[in-house]
Structures are given as C-alpha cells and as structure tokens.
Amino acid sequence: MRHYAGSEGWDATRYPAPAVAAISGALSPTQVQAVEQLHQRMGLTPADATQCLQQHAWDIERAAAAVQQMRTAGTCPM
Numbered sequence: 001m002r003h004y005a006g007s008e009g010w011d012a013t014r015y016p017a018p019a020v021a022a023i024s025g026a027l028s029p030t031q032v033q034a035v036e037q038l039h040q041r042m043g044l045t046p047a048d049a050t051q052c053l054q055q056h057a058w059d060i061e062r063a064a065a066a067v068q069q070m071r072t073a074g075t076c077p078m
C-alpha cells in the first residue's frame with residue numbers, strides 16, 4: 001500500500017519526466033529546464049522539444065511560436 005503523500009504526490013512539476021531526465025546528460029541545466037518547459041507547454045516529446053529549441057537558438061518563446069504556427073498551418077510533424 002502506498003503511503004499518503006497529500007496533494008504534493010500528484011504534482012508533476014516536482015519530479016522531472018523520465019524522458020527529459022534521460023537526455024539531460026548532454027545538456028546544460030538551463031537547456032534541460034527549457035526542454036522541460038517546452039515539453040509541458042506544447043505537449044512535445046522531450047526529443048522534439050530539444051530539436052525545436054536547438055533550431056530556435058534555445059529561445060522558448062520563439063520555439064513555442066514556431067510550433068504553434070506549424071500546428072495552425074497543419075504542417076507540424078510533432
């Protein structure tokens with residue numbers, strides 16, 4: 001039986017996603033944080049979020065805008 005952890009046990013932001021943790025070895029802490037933010041914000045896989053951020057000079061706002069623009073145009077492969 002699982003020990004009750006309160007509502008904090010369900011807080012997804014407290015623990016990094018395993019997929020993000022798996023790619024974090026090749027990235028700086030700032031880049032890992034950017035990947036996590038784009039992953040959560042846009043629903044991209046961590047690998048797709050990393051690729052998108054690399055293509056947009058690690059600028060989260062530019063990367064998110066590009067994803068949204070591609071989704072609107074129906075050309076987003078992610």
